[in-house]
Amino acid sequence: MSAPSVLALNGKHFAPYAVHDGNSRGRRHPETPPRHRSQFQRDRDRIIHSTAFRRLEYKTQVFVNHEGDLFRTRLTHSLEVAQIARAIARILGLNEDLTEAIALAHDLGHTPFGHAGQDALNRCMADYGGFEHNLQSLRVVDQLEAHYAEFDGLNLMFETREGILKHCPEAVALTLGDVGLRFLQGRQPGLEAQLTNLADEIAYNNHDVDDGLRSGLITVEQLMTVTLFRDAFLQVREQYPQLSQKRTRHEVIRRMINRLVSDLVDNSQTRLQEVAPDSPEAVSRHPGPLIGFSARIQAHNLELKRFLRQHLYHHYRVKRMTTKATRVLTMLFEAYMADPTLLPDEHARKAHRLAAESGDTGRARAIADYLAGMTDRFAIAEHGRLFDPNTLS
Incomplete structure (x- = not known):
């Protein structure tokens, strides 16, 4: 497969469909461009220095924070998403800094106690417009962070803000201005946003398997009904029959992640070669996402998600x-x-x-x-x- 032509900018090489400083839609409040970093590096740095980002250390992924020091939190999850997403962005010629910024910011609006907290707060807010953590993440970066003299929020680039907002009902989109338009017009987000959404899924599914096994809430025997796990587990057992339980678990998880990432890269490269978008605008106009799994791996991934919902998220503990x-x-x-x-x-x-x-x-x-x-x-x-x-x- 031939590599896409690339654009060199500020020492970085981008495919024609990637977002970069030169084709970005910019910030809500104009600022002097940074001298020694890109606009999206500035976004990433602002996110890392935000109060909301620091709080993620003590917010739940699945287990309440005080239940153990080794379980994932929203902070460790966000770092794992950023690592997976940035690695794929590099392969596809996308903007790594933008991808990383979206990944680090995607959970800033999450409540305490994970999805249970979001559901509880949404019920409380039922008569007052509801609550959704994705929209709250945008609210955090647009309004709630209070650091800068000239504006509320972090004043992030449009594409970072768009990437944070993965889904949005039409009634709410009407109130959001620029980032709400794509939901009203049926357009796609940028490839960096599409990629980060799936990196998020890869990270939380597989790391929830890891945490679930370590907690004892799910077992290897149960997981052998899941194709992605079973294939990886049998491969590890055949190659390392005397391996300890701890190392076996790690080897299985890394193989599951590698299989998903490899498929996502290969399938996305094929789609991009077939469609050949020549700009982020062409990506936005395309009728469907261009980053995605093959049908077979998508089915296996859905099988894993259903298993976790039934056996981990609905476990009595x-x-x-x-x-x-x-x-x-x-x-x-x-x-x-x-x-x-x-x-x-x-x-x-x-x-x-x-x-x-x-x-x-x-x-x-x-x-x-x-x-x-x-x-x-x-x-x-x-x-x-x-x-x-x-x-x-």
Whole structure:
């Protein structure tokens, strides 16, 4: 297969369909370009230095943060997504810095307690516009981070913001301006965004297998019904019959990831060669994604996702945790809505200001921002401060 022609820019080589500083749609608030790094390196650096990024260290992937030091958190997950995505971007001639920025920012809006926290907060917000962590990630980088003198948020490049927003209902897209247009027009996101979305899937599926096995919530015997796992496990056992359980698990996971990544690269290269988009605009106009798995591997990947949903995410021990997490967030939301003076001063002022603008909807949104920004352990501690009579401070 012939390699795509490339454009050299600032010492980097890009395929014609890649986004770069020269064809980007820029920032919402104009800034002087950086001298010694690209615009997308600046985005990545701003994300890493953000408050929301640091909080990911203590936010759940599957297991609540205090359950063990070795389980994935949102921070380690984001780093793993960035590693997978950047490696693939290099092979395909895409913008590695943009890809990395999207990967590092994609979970900034996640609640404490993982998807259980998101579901609980969405139910609390049902009468006030709902809650979705993907939209909240965009809200974090556009509005909530408060570091810079001349603008709210991080003022990221359009393509980084577009990549963060993976899906969006039409009613919400109408309110989002530039990044909402593609949902209204039926256009595709850039290849860097398409790639990061699938790197996210590769990372969390396979690393949830790893965490699930180490926790004892799922077993090798159960996983032998899953094609991707079974093929990798039998390969490792044949090659290393005396290998320890720990090393076997690692070897199996790395082979599963390699199989998915290799297929994604090969299939995407084939699609790109067939369609031959000559610009990011051509990618946007294409009727479907250009980055994707083959049909066979997509089916195997779906089989793995279904297994995890049934045997790990719905395991009774995980359900017990998610039930408690739901209760914590729901009780906090209801308490703050009933009496916003329970909020810290900064957040109470924000709730008062947004309530003056939009009534209960504004107050609820301010409370959702506060709750979504909490780490697992802070939410648990805050629940204790409000509801445990033995905690008086």
